[in-house]
Amino acid sequence: MGHVMPTPPLRILVVEDEVLIALELECLLDDLGHVTVGVAGSSQEAIALGLSTHPDVALVDIHLVDGPTGVAVARALSADPRTTVVFMTANAKRIPDDFAGAVGVIAKPYSERVVAGTLRYVAECRAGHAASLDGLDGFRLAADGWDRLHP
Protein backbone atom coordinates (compact mmCIF):
# COMPACT_ATOMS: atom_id res chain seq x y z
CA MET A 1 0.00 0.00 0.00
CA GLY A 2 3.03 2.31 0.32
CA HIS A 3 3.57 5.01 2.88
CA VAL A 4 0.51 7.02 3.89
CA MET A 5 0.40 10.11 6.02
CA PRO A 6 -1.77 9.74 9.11
CA THR A 7 -5.23 11.30 8.95
CA PRO A 8 -7.37 12.40 11.91
CA PRO A 9 -10.16 9.99 12.94
CA LEU A 10 -13.46 10.54 11.13
CA ARG A 11 -16.73 11.37 12.90
CA ILE A 12 -19.23 9.05 11.22
CA LEU A 13 -23.02 8.89 11.10
CA VAL A 14 -24.40 5.40 10.35
CA VAL A 15 -27.77 5.38 8.55
CA GLU A 16 -28.86 1.72 8.62
CA ASP A 17 -32.13 0.16 9.72
CA GLU A 18 -30.75 -3.36 10.16
CA VAL A 19 -29.70 -3.30 13.82
CA LEU A 20 -27.16 -6.13 13.56
CA ILE A 21 -25.43 -4.60 10.56
CA ALA A 22 -25.36 -1.19 12.27
CA LEU A 23 -23.94 -2.63 15.48
CA GLU A 24 -21.22 -4.60 13.72
CA LEU A 25 -20.37 -1.58 11.58
CA GLU A 26 -19.99 0.51 14.74
CA CYS A 27 -17.54 -2.06 16.16
CA LEU A 28 -15.61 -2.04 12.88
CA LEU A 29 -15.45 1.76 12.80
CA ASP A 30 -14.20 1.69 16.37
CA ASP A 31 -11.51 -0.87 15.42
CA LEU A 32 -10.45 1.41 12.56
CA GLY A 33 -10.05 4.30 14.99
CA HIS A 34 -13.08 6.31 13.88
CA VAL A 35 -15.90 7.72 16.00
CA THR A 36 -19.55 6.84 15.44
CA VAL A 37 -21.55 9.99 16.22
CA GLY A 38 -24.93 8.31 15.78
CA VAL A 39 -26.99 5.50 14.28
CA ALA A 40 -30.25 6.27 12.49
CA GLY A 41 -32.80 3.78 11.20
CA SER A 42 -35.24 6.18 9.57
CA SER A 43 -34.89 9.18 7.25
CA GLN A 44 -36.21 11.61 9.88
CA GLU A 45 -33.74 10.42 12.51
CA ALA A 46 -30.93 10.53 9.97
CA ILE A 47 -31.62 14.11 8.89
CA ALA A 48 -32.07 15.27 12.52
CA LEU A 49 -28.79 13.62 13.56
CA GLY A 50 -27.07 15.17 10.55
CA LEU A 51 -28.19 18.64 11.66
CA SER A 52 -27.17 18.12 15.29
CA THR A 53 -23.83 16.34 14.78
CA HIS A 54 -22.43 17.64 11.45
CA PRO A 55 -20.59 14.37 10.77
CA ASP A 56 -17.48 14.14 8.56
CA VAL A 57 -18.90 11.06 6.86
CA ALA A 58 -22.38 9.54 6.59
CA LEU A 59 -22.70 5.89 5.57
CA VAL A 60 -26.22 5.65 4.13
CA ASP A 61 -28.28 2.55 3.31
CA ILE A 62 -31.01 3.07 0.68
CA HIS A 63 -33.72 1.00 2.38
CA LEU A 64 -34.64 2.40 5.76
CA VAL A 65 -37.51 1.80 8.20
CA ASP A 66 -39.70 4.25 6.24
CA GLY A 67 -38.91 2.84 2.77
CA PRO A 68 -36.33 3.60 0.10
CA THR A 69 -35.68 7.01 1.66
CA GLY A 70 -31.87 6.78 1.77
CA VAL A 71 -31.66 8.77 -1.46
CA ALA A 72 -33.48 11.74 0.13
CA VAL A 73 -31.29 11.39 3.24
CA ALA A 74 -28.17 11.55 1.07
CA ARG A 75 -29.45 14.72 -0.61
CA ALA A 76 -30.20 16.37 2.73
CA LEU A 77 -26.93 15.38 4.42
CA SER A 78 -24.73 16.27 1.43
CA ALA A 79 -26.19 19.79 1.46
CA ASP A 80 -23.84 20.39 4.41
CA PRO A 81 -20.39 20.90 2.82
CA ARG A 82 -18.76 19.43 5.94
CA THR A 83 -20.33 16.02 5.33
CA THR A 84 -19.16 13.39 2.83
CA VAL A 85 -21.95 10.92 2.03
CA VAL A 86 -21.24 7.32 0.97
CA PHE A 87 -24.04 4.91 0.10
CA MET A 88 -23.81 1.44 1.59
CA THR A 89 -26.45 -0.73 -0.02
CA ALA A 90 -27.44 -4.01 -1.62
CA ASN A 91 -29.71 -2.01 -3.88
CA ALA A 92 -27.35 0.11 -5.96
CA LYS A 93 -29.87 0.15 -8.82
CA ARG A 94 -31.97 2.65 -6.85
CA ILE A 95 -29.21 5.23 -6.77
CA PRO A 96 -29.99 8.11 -9.17
CA ASP A 97 -27.47 9.11 -11.85
CA ASP A 98 -26.30 12.15 -9.88
CA PHE A 99 -25.80 9.96 -6.76
CA ALA A 100 -27.97 12.43 -4.77
CA GLY A 101 -24.86 14.24 -3.60
CA ALA A 102 -23.06 11.08 -2.42
CA VAL A 103 -19.45 10.48 -3.51
CA GLY A 104 -19.86 6.75 -4.14
CA VAL A 105 -21.30 3.43 -3.04
CA ILE A 106 -20.05 0.44 -1.06
CA ALA A 107 -21.87 -2.64 -2.37
CA LYS A 108 -23.44 -4.98 0.17
CA PRO A 109 -22.45 -7.57 1.13
CA TYR A 110 -19.19 -5.74 1.84
CA SER A 111 -15.96 -6.97 3.35
CA GLU A 112 -14.37 -5.10 6.25
CA ARG A 113 -11.38 -4.37 4.01
CA VAL A 114 -13.58 -2.43 1.55
CA VAL A 115 -15.12 -0.35 4.34
CA ALA A 116 -11.66 0.33 5.77
CA GLY A 117 -10.23 1.14 2.34
CA THR A 118 -13.10 3.46 1.42
CA LEU A 119 -12.82 5.39 4.68
CA ARG A 120 -9.06 5.67 4.27
CA TYR A 121 -9.60 7.02 0.74
CA VAL A 122 -12.21 9.54 1.94
CA ALA A 123 -10.03 10.62 4.89
CA GLU A 124 -6.99 11.15 2.64
CA CYS A 125 -9.00 13.13 0.09
CA ARG A 126 -10.50 15.30 2.83
CA ALA A 127 -7.02 15.90 4.27
CA GLY A 128 -5.81 16.98 0.84
CA HIS A 129 -3.49 13.97 0.40
CA ALA A 130 -3.09 11.96 -2.78
CA ALA A 131 -5.33 8.89 -2.56
CA SER A 132 -5.78 5.76 -4.61
CA LEU A 133 -8.76 3.48 -5.15
CA ASP A 134 -6.60 0.55 -6.31
CA GLY A 135 -7.87 -2.79 -5.07
CA LEU A 136 -11.17 -1.40 -3.78
CA ASP A 137 -13.40 -3.50 -6.02
CA GLY A 138 -16.39 -3.28 -3.68
CA PHE A 139 -16.46 0.54 -3.80
CA ARG A 140 -17.68 2.54 -6.79
CA LEU A 141 -16.98 6.28 -7.08
CA ALA A 142 -19.78 8.55 -8.40
CA ALA A 143 -19.15 10.39 -11.68
CA ASP A 144 -18.53 13.63 -9.76
CA GLY A 145 -17.28 11.87 -6.61
CA TRP A 146 -13.70 13.00 -7.02
CA ASP A 147 -14.78 16.64 -7.51
CA ARG A 148 -16.96 16.48 -4.42
CA LEU A 149 -14.03 15.17 -2.38
CA HIS A 150 -11.76 17.96 -3.67
CA PRO A 151 -13.76 21.21 -3.39
Add this chain to the structure above:
Amino acid sequence: MTDMARGGMPASIAESTLVSAFSESPTPMVLTDVAGGAHPIVWANAAFLALTGYDWDELRGRNCRMLQGPLTDRDTVARIGAAIAEGRSFEAELVNYRKDGTSFWNGMTLSPVRDADGKVTQYYSAQADMTGKHSLEVAMTLANNDLERRVSEQTADLRATLEQKTALLHEVDHRVKNNLQVISSLMLLKARRTPEGAVRDALNGMAERIGALSTVHRMLYSAGDVTRFDLREFADDFLGDLVAGLDGERTSVSAQIDPVAVSAAMAAPLALMLHELATNAVRHAFPDNRAGRVSITAQRRDGALHMLIADDGVGLSAATPNPAGFGRSLVEMVVRQLRGTIAWSETAPGTRVEITVPLDAISLRDAASEPDVETPRWAT
Protein backbone atom coordinates in the same frame (compact mmCIF):
# COMPACT_ATOMS: atom_id res chain seq x y z
CA MET B 1 -63.73 -0.50 -91.02
CA THR B 2 -60.80 1.38 -92.56
CA ASP B 3 -57.22 0.15 -92.59
CA MET B 4 -56.34 2.80 -90.08
CA ALA B 5 -59.05 1.78 -87.67
CA ARG B 6 -57.89 -1.80 -87.94
CA GLY B 7 -54.46 -0.80 -86.73
CA GLY B 8 -51.81 -3.41 -87.42
CA MET B 9 -54.34 -6.13 -88.14
CA PRO B 10 -53.80 -8.08 -91.39
CA ALA B 11 -56.40 -7.05 -94.02
CA SER B 12 -57.03 -10.71 -94.75
CA ILE B 13 -59.12 -11.06 -91.56
CA ALA B 14 -62.70 -10.33 -92.46
CA GLU B 15 -64.74 -7.91 -90.36
CA SER B 16 -67.30 -10.65 -89.80
CA THR B 17 -64.57 -12.78 -88.22
CA LEU B 18 -63.75 -9.98 -85.78
CA VAL B 19 -67.39 -9.43 -84.89
CA SER B 20 -67.81 -13.14 -84.33
CA ALA B 21 -64.65 -13.34 -82.19
CA PHE B 22 -65.70 -10.38 -80.02
CA SER B 23 -69.25 -11.68 -79.66
CA GLU B 24 -68.09 -15.09 -78.50
CA SER B 25 -65.28 -13.73 -76.23
CA PRO B 26 -65.59 -14.64 -72.55
CA THR B 27 -64.43 -11.06 -71.79
CA PRO B 28 -67.41 -8.74 -71.31
CA MET B 29 -67.30 -5.96 -73.93
CA VAL B 30 -69.46 -2.96 -74.80
CA LEU B 31 -69.46 -0.26 -77.49
CA THR B 32 -71.03 3.20 -77.04
CA ASP B 33 -71.77 5.97 -79.56
CA VAL B 34 -70.30 9.35 -78.75
CA ALA B 35 -72.34 11.34 -81.27
CA GLY B 36 -74.92 13.55 -79.56
CA GLY B 37 -73.18 13.28 -76.17
CA ALA B 38 -75.62 10.78 -74.64
CA HIS B 39 -73.24 7.82 -75.16
CA PRO B 40 -75.89 5.16 -75.79
CA ILE B 41 -74.84 1.50 -75.82
CA VAL B 42 -74.79 0.35 -79.43
CA TRP B 43 -73.30 -3.10 -78.99
CA ALA B 44 -72.54 -5.54 -76.15
CA ASN B 45 -71.40 -9.15 -76.23
CA ALA B 46 -72.99 -12.13 -74.45
CA ALA B 47 -70.38 -12.05 -71.70
CA PHE B 48 -71.38 -8.44 -70.91
CA LEU B 49 -75.05 -9.47 -70.69
CA ALA B 50 -74.08 -12.35 -68.39
CA LEU B 51 -71.97 -10.04 -66.18
CA THR B 52 -74.67 -7.41 -65.76
CA GLY B 53 -77.74 -9.69 -65.82
CA TYR B 54 -79.57 -7.55 -68.38
CA ASP B 55 -81.08 -8.60 -71.70
CA TRP B 56 -79.87 -6.84 -74.85
CA ASP B 57 -83.20 -5.07 -75.20
CA GLU B 58 -82.82 -3.57 -71.74
CA LEU B 59 -79.35 -2.22 -72.51
CA ARG B 60 -79.68 -0.99 -76.05
CA GLY B 61 -79.65 2.81 -76.31
CA ARG B 62 -79.04 3.26 -72.58
CA ASN B 63 -76.04 4.99 -70.96
CA CYS B 64 -73.61 2.84 -68.92
CA ARG B 65 -74.45 5.08 -65.94
CA MET B 66 -77.41 2.71 -65.43
CA LEU B 67 -74.92 0.26 -63.89
CA GLN B 68 -73.83 2.73 -61.14
CA GLY B 69 -75.24 2.85 -57.62
CA PRO B 70 -74.76 4.11 -54.08
CA LEU B 71 -71.27 2.60 -53.53
CA THR B 72 -69.93 3.75 -56.90
CA ASP B 73 -67.02 6.10 -56.34
CA ARG B 74 -67.97 9.57 -57.68
CA ASP B 75 -64.38 10.67 -58.22
CA THR B 76 -63.65 7.69 -60.44
CA VAL B 77 -66.82 8.39 -62.43
CA ALA B 78 -65.72 12.00 -62.88
CA ARG B 79 -62.27 10.90 -64.07
CA ILE B 80 -63.83 8.52 -66.59
CA GLY B 81 -66.02 11.37 -67.83
CA ALA B 82 -63.00 13.65 -68.21
CA ALA B 83 -61.04 10.99 -70.13
CA ILE B 84 -63.93 10.45 -72.55
CA ALA B 85 -64.39 14.20 -73.03
CA GLU B 86 -60.72 14.46 -74.03
CA GLY B 87 -60.86 11.30 -76.18
CA ARG B 88 -58.27 9.50 -74.00
CA SER B 89 -57.94 5.84 -73.06
CA PHE B 90 -58.57 5.05 -69.41
CA GLU B 91 -58.45 2.23 -66.89
CA ALA B 92 -60.54 2.12 -63.74
CA GLU B 93 -62.03 -0.11 -61.09
CA LEU B 94 -65.54 0.81 -60.06
CA VAL B 95 -68.46 -0.64 -58.12
CA ASN B 96 -71.28 -1.51 -60.55
CA TYR B 97 -74.71 -3.03 -59.97
CA ARG B 98 -76.39 -5.95 -61.75
CA LYS B 99 -80.04 -6.01 -62.69
CA ASP B 100 -80.82 -7.96 -59.51
CA GLY B 101 -79.27 -5.18 -57.39
CA THR B 102 -76.14 -7.07 -56.37
CA SER B 103 -72.89 -5.15 -56.72
CA PHE B 104 -69.55 -6.16 -58.20
CA TRP B 105 -66.14 -4.58 -58.73
CA ASN B 106 -65.84 -3.80 -62.41
CA GLY B 107 -62.29 -3.50 -63.72
CA MET B 108 -62.57 -1.76 -67.09
CA THR B 109 -60.49 -0.41 -69.91
CA LEU B 110 -61.97 2.33 -72.10
CA SER B 111 -60.56 3.30 -75.47
CA PRO B 112 -61.76 5.62 -78.20
CA VAL B 113 -62.63 4.29 -81.66
CA ARG B 114 -61.83 6.79 -84.44
CA ASP B 115 -63.09 7.19 -88.02
CA ALA B 116 -60.97 7.75 -91.13
CA ASP B 117 -60.54 11.44 -90.19
CA GLY B 118 -59.33 10.54 -86.70
CA LYS B 119 -62.53 11.76 -85.08
CA VAL B 120 -63.76 9.78 -82.07
CA THR B 121 -67.01 8.11 -83.04
CA GLN B 122 -67.37 5.40 -80.45
CA TYR B 123 -65.94 4.20 -77.13
CA TYR B 124 -65.00 0.58 -76.65
CA SER B 125 -64.80 -0.94 -73.18
CA ALA B 126 -63.69 -4.38 -71.97
CA GLN B 127 -64.53 -5.42 -68.42
CA ALA B 128 -63.53 -7.91 -65.78
CA ASP B 129 -65.26 -8.84 -62.57
CA MET B 130 -62.71 -7.90 -59.88
CA THR B 131 -64.98 -8.67 -56.92
CA GLY B 132 -62.92 -11.74 -55.96
CA LYS B 133 -59.70 -9.75 -55.97
CA HIS B 134 -61.30 -6.97 -53.95
CA SER B 135 -62.81 -9.22 -51.32
CA LEU B 136 -59.43 -10.97 -51.08
CA GLU B 137 -57.77 -7.59 -50.50
CA VAL B 138 -60.33 -6.69 -47.87
CA ALA B 139 -59.92 -10.10 -46.21
CA MET B 140 -56.13 -9.74 -46.29
CA THR B 141 -56.29 -6.28 -44.74
CA LEU B 142 -58.63 -7.54 -42.01
CA ALA B 143 -56.43 -10.57 -41.37
CA ASN B 144 -53.31 -8.39 -41.25
CA ASN B 145 -54.91 -5.94 -38.85
CA ASP B 146 -56.07 -8.79 -36.67
CA LEU B 147 -52.62 -10.35 -36.71
CA GLU B 148 -50.94 -7.06 -35.88
CA ARG B 149 -53.35 -6.47 -33.03
CA ARG B 150 -52.72 -9.94 -31.61
CA VAL B 151 -48.96 -9.64 -31.95
CA SER B 152 -48.93 -6.26 -30.21
CA GLU B 153 -51.20 -7.61 -27.46
CA GLN B 154 -48.89 -10.58 -26.92
CA THR B 155 -45.80 -8.36 -27.03
CA ALA B 156 -47.33 -6.10 -24.39
CA ASP B 157 -48.19 -9.16 -22.25
CA LEU B 158 -44.67 -10.53 -22.57
CA ARG B 159 -43.13 -7.16 -21.77
CA ALA B 160 -45.28 -6.79 -18.66
CA THR B 161 -44.37 -10.33 -17.56
CA LEU B 162 -40.68 -9.66 -18.16
CA GLU B 163 -40.84 -6.43 -16.17
CA GLN B 164 -42.52 -8.30 -13.33
CA LYS B 165 -39.88 -11.03 -13.36
CA THR B 166 -37.04 -8.52 -13.54
CA ALA B 167 -38.46 -6.62 -10.56
CA LEU B 168 -38.80 -9.92 -8.70
CA LEU B 169 -35.21 -10.89 -9.51
CA HIS B 170 -33.94 -7.53 -8.23
CA GLU B 171 -35.99 -7.90 -5.06
CA VAL B 172 -34.68 -11.42 -4.39
CA ASP B 173 -31.12 -10.34 -5.21
CA HIS B 174 -31.44 -7.42 -2.79
CA ARG B 175 -32.76 -9.68 -0.04
CA VAL B 176 -30.05 -12.28 -0.50
CA LYS B 177 -27.34 -9.62 -0.34
CA ASN B 178 -28.88 -8.02 2.74
CA ASN B 179 -29.26 -11.37 4.48
CA LEU B 180 -25.65 -12.31 3.71
CA GLN B 181 -24.61 -9.02 5.28
CA VAL B 182 -26.76 -9.69 8.36
CA ILE B 183 -25.38 -13.24 8.74
CA SER B 184 -21.84 -11.97 8.38
CA SER B 185 -22.46 -9.16 10.90
CA LEU B 186 -24.02 -11.66 13.31
CA MET B 187 -20.94 -13.92 13.18
CA LEU B 188 -18.52 -11.02 13.58
CA LEU B 189 -20.51 -9.54 16.47
CA LYS B 190 -20.50 -12.85 18.29
CA ALA B 191 -16.78 -13.25 17.57
CA ARG B 192 -16.08 -9.81 19.07
CA ARG B 193 -17.86 -10.84 22.27
CA THR B 194 -16.12 -14.19 22.51
CA PRO B 195 -12.84 -14.52 24.43
CA GLU B 196 -9.75 -15.17 22.33
CA GLY B 197 -9.39 -18.84 21.48
CA ALA B 198 -10.74 -21.65 19.36
CA VAL B 199 -14.37 -20.51 19.44
CA ARG B 200 -13.59 -16.99 18.36
CA ASP B 201 -11.32 -18.32 15.59
CA ALA B 202 -14.10 -20.60 14.41
CA LEU B 203 -16.59 -17.71 14.32
CA ASN B 204 -14.18 -15.51 12.40
CA GLY B 205 -13.45 -18.39 10.04
CA MET B 206 -17.15 -18.82 9.35
CA ALA B 207 -17.57 -15.08 8.75
CA GLU B 208 -14.76 -15.28 6.21
CA ARG B 209 -16.37 -18.22 4.39
CA ILE B 210 -19.64 -16.29 4.26
CA GLY B 211 -17.63 -13.37 2.96
CA ALA B 212 -16.23 -15.55 0.13
CA LEU B 213 -19.77 -16.66 -0.81
CA SER B 214 -20.95 -13.04 -0.59
CA THR B 215 -18.26 -11.97 -3.02
CA VAL B 216 -19.42 -14.67 -5.46
CA HIS B 217 -22.99 -13.44 -5.17
CA ARG B 218 -22.00 -9.80 -5.62
CA MET B 219 -19.95 -10.60 -8.72
CA LEU B 220 -22.60 -12.83 -10.25
CA TYR B 221 -25.42 -10.33 -9.93
CA SER B 222 -23.65 -7.04 -10.54
CA ALA B 223 -22.08 -8.01 -13.87
CA GLY B 224 -25.49 -8.49 -15.48
CA ASP B 225 -24.60 -12.03 -16.60
CA VAL B 226 -25.99 -14.29 -13.87
CA THR B 227 -24.86 -17.46 -15.64
CA ARG B 228 -21.09 -16.87 -15.63
CA PHE B 229 -18.47 -16.12 -13.07
CA ASP B 230 -14.89 -15.07 -13.69
CA LEU B 231 -12.59 -17.03 -11.39
CA ARG B 232 -9.76 -14.54 -11.77
CA GLU B 233 -11.93 -11.58 -10.82
CA PHE B 234 -12.91 -13.47 -7.68
CA ALA B 235 -9.33 -14.47 -6.89
CA ASP B 236 -8.18 -10.88 -7.37
CA ASP B 237 -10.79 -9.64 -4.89
CA PHE B 238 -10.42 -12.45 -2.37
CA LEU B 239 -6.60 -12.61 -2.39
CA GLY B 240 -6.61 -8.82 -2.01
CA ASP B 241 -8.44 -9.36 1.29
CA LEU B 242 -6.09 -12.14 2.32
CA VAL B 243 -2.90 -10.24 1.52
CA ALA B 244 -4.19 -7.09 3.25
CA GLY B 245 -4.13 -8.99 6.56
CA LEU B 246 -0.60 -10.36 6.13
CA ASP B 247 2.80 -9.28 7.21
CA GLY B 248 4.09 -8.70 3.68
CA GLU B 249 7.73 -8.94 4.78
CA ARG B 250 7.30 -12.47 6.06
CA THR B 251 4.71 -14.15 3.85
CA SER B 252 4.23 -13.52 0.16
CA VAL B 253 1.44 -14.76 -2.04
CA SER B 254 1.79 -14.99 -5.79
CA ALA B 255 -0.95 -16.10 -8.11
CA GLN B 256 -1.49 -16.77 -11.76
CA ILE B 257 -5.16 -17.35 -12.40
CA ASP B 258 -6.44 -17.68 -15.96
CA PRO B 259 -9.52 -15.56 -16.69
CA VAL B 260 -11.72 -18.65 -16.65
CA ALA B 261 -15.47 -18.03 -16.93
CA VAL B 262 -17.26 -20.78 -15.04
CA SER B 263 -20.98 -21.47 -14.67
CA ALA B 264 -22.90 -20.05 -11.72
CA ALA B 265 -23.35 -23.62 -10.43
CA MET B 266 -19.57 -24.05 -10.16
CA ALA B 267 -18.90 -20.55 -8.80
CA ALA B 268 -19.70 -21.01 -5.12
CA PRO B 269 -17.92 -24.38 -4.66
CA LEU B 270 -14.81 -23.16 -6.51
CA ALA B 271 -14.73 -19.93 -4.53
CA LEU B 272 -15.08 -21.80 -1.26
CA MET B 273 -12.31 -24.22 -2.29
CA LEU B 274 -9.90 -21.45 -3.29
CA HIS B 275 -10.68 -19.64 -0.05
CA GLU B 276 -9.97 -22.69 2.13
CA LEU B 277 -6.73 -23.66 0.43
CA ALA B 278 -5.25 -20.17 0.31
CA THR B 279 -6.33 -19.35 3.86
CA ASN B 280 -4.99 -22.67 5.21
CA ALA B 281 -1.64 -22.17 3.54
CA VAL B 282 -1.27 -18.62 4.81
CA ARG B 283 -2.51 -19.36 8.34
CA HIS B 284 -0.94 -22.72 9.10
CA ALA B 285 2.14 -23.27 6.95
CA PHE B 286 4.25 -20.63 8.64
CA PRO B 287 4.07 -20.91 12.44
CA ASP B 288 6.52 -19.18 14.77
CA ASN B 289 7.24 -16.25 12.46
CA ARG B 290 8.58 -18.59 9.81
CA ALA B 291 8.96 -16.78 6.44
CA GLY B 292 7.60 -18.30 3.27
CA ARG B 293 5.82 -18.13 -0.03
CA VAL B 294 2.44 -19.35 -1.22
CA SER B 295 1.86 -19.75 -4.93
CA ILE B 296 -1.50 -20.33 -6.55
CA THR B 297 -2.10 -21.14 -10.19
CA ALA B 298 -5.29 -21.97 -12.01
CA GLN B 299 -5.31 -22.92 -15.67
CA ARG B 300 -7.90 -24.09 -18.09
CA ARG B 301 -6.64 -27.05 -20.11
CA ASP B 302 -8.38 -29.90 -21.99
CA GLY B 303 -11.87 -29.02 -20.78
CA ALA B 304 -10.81 -28.96 -17.14
CA LEU B 305 -9.67 -26.49 -14.53
CA HIS B 306 -6.26 -27.32 -13.06
CA MET B 307 -5.34 -25.68 -9.79
CA LEU B 308 -2.12 -25.89 -7.87
CA ILE B 309 -1.61 -24.41 -4.41
CA ALA B 310 1.92 -24.78 -3.11
CA ASP B 311 3.77 -23.40 -0.09
CA ASP B 312 7.25 -23.82 1.35
CA GLY B 313 6.00 -23.99 4.93
CA VAL B 314 6.23 -26.65 7.63
CA GLY B 315 4.21 -29.25 5.74
CA LEU B 316 1.04 -31.12 6.61
CA SER B 317 2.48 -33.49 9.20
CA ALA B 318 4.45 -30.82 11.03
CA ALA B 319 1.56 -28.37 11.35
CA THR B 320 -0.05 -28.10 14.76
CA PRO B 321 -2.50 -30.97 15.26
CA ASN B 322 -5.52 -30.70 13.01
CA PRO B 323 -5.75 -26.91 12.74
CA ALA B 324 -6.82 -27.22 9.13
CA GLY B 325 -8.89 -30.36 9.64
CA PHE B 326 -12.22 -28.80 8.86
CA GLY B 327 -10.84 -26.76 5.98
CA ARG B 328 -9.26 -29.83 4.45
CA SER B 329 -12.39 -31.97 4.59
CA LEU B 330 -14.41 -29.03 3.26
CA VAL B 331 -12.09 -28.88 0.24
CA GLU B 332 -12.40 -32.63 -0.33
CA MET B 333 -16.20 -32.45 -0.16
CA VAL B 334 -16.29 -29.60 -2.64
CA VAL B 335 -13.93 -31.39 -5.06
CA ARG B 336 -16.15 -34.48 -4.85
CA GLN B 337 -19.22 -32.31 -5.55
CA LEU B 338 -17.49 -30.94 -8.63
CA ARG B 339 -16.49 -34.52 -9.67
CA GLY B 340 -12.84 -33.59 -9.60
CA THR B 341 -9.68 -35.11 -8.17
CA ILE B 342 -7.36 -33.83 -5.45
CA ALA B 343 -3.85 -34.84 -4.46
CA TRP B 344 -2.03 -33.62 -1.35
CA SER B 345 1.70 -34.08 -1.17
CA GLU B 346 4.61 -33.15 1.08
CA THR B 347 7.33 -31.34 -0.84
CA ALA B 348 9.81 -30.87 2.02
CA PRO B 349 9.69 -28.08 2.64
CA GLY B 350 6.03 -27.41 2.25
CA THR B 351 2.77 -28.73 0.94
CA ARG B 352 1.46 -29.04 -2.55
CA VAL B 353 -2.20 -29.49 -3.44
CA GLU B 354 -3.20 -30.35 -6.98
CA ILE B 355 -6.82 -30.23 -8.05
CA THR B 356 -8.41 -31.05 -11.37
CA VAL B 357 -12.06 -30.22 -11.90
CA PRO B 358 -13.89 -30.95 -15.16
CA LEU B 359 -15.66 -27.86 -16.52
CA ASP B 360 -19.37 -28.27 -17.12
CA ALA B 361 -21.16 -27.57 -20.39
CA ILE B 362 -21.97 -23.96 -19.54
CA SER B 363 -18.38 -23.20 -18.60
CA LEU B 364 -17.10 -24.87 -21.78
CA ARG B 365 -19.43 -22.80 -23.95
CA ASP B 366 -17.15 -19.87 -23.25
CA ALA B 367 -14.81 -19.03 -26.11
CA ALA B 368 -11.29 -20.31 -25.52
CA SER B 369 -9.75 -17.72 -23.28
CA GLU B 370 -6.04 -17.08 -23.66
CA PRO B 371 -4.05 -17.38 -20.46
CA ASP B 372 -3.18 -13.90 -19.32
CA VAL B 373 0.11 -13.75 -17.46
CA GLU B 374 -0.27 -10.17 -16.30
CA THR B 375 0.59 -10.01 -12.63
CA PRO B 376 -2.39 -9.02 -10.46
CA ARG B 377 -1.90 -5.73 -8.68
CA TRP B 378 -2.09 -7.09 -5.13
CA ALA B 379 0.71 -9.63 -5.62
CA THR B 380 3.80 -8.32 -3.88
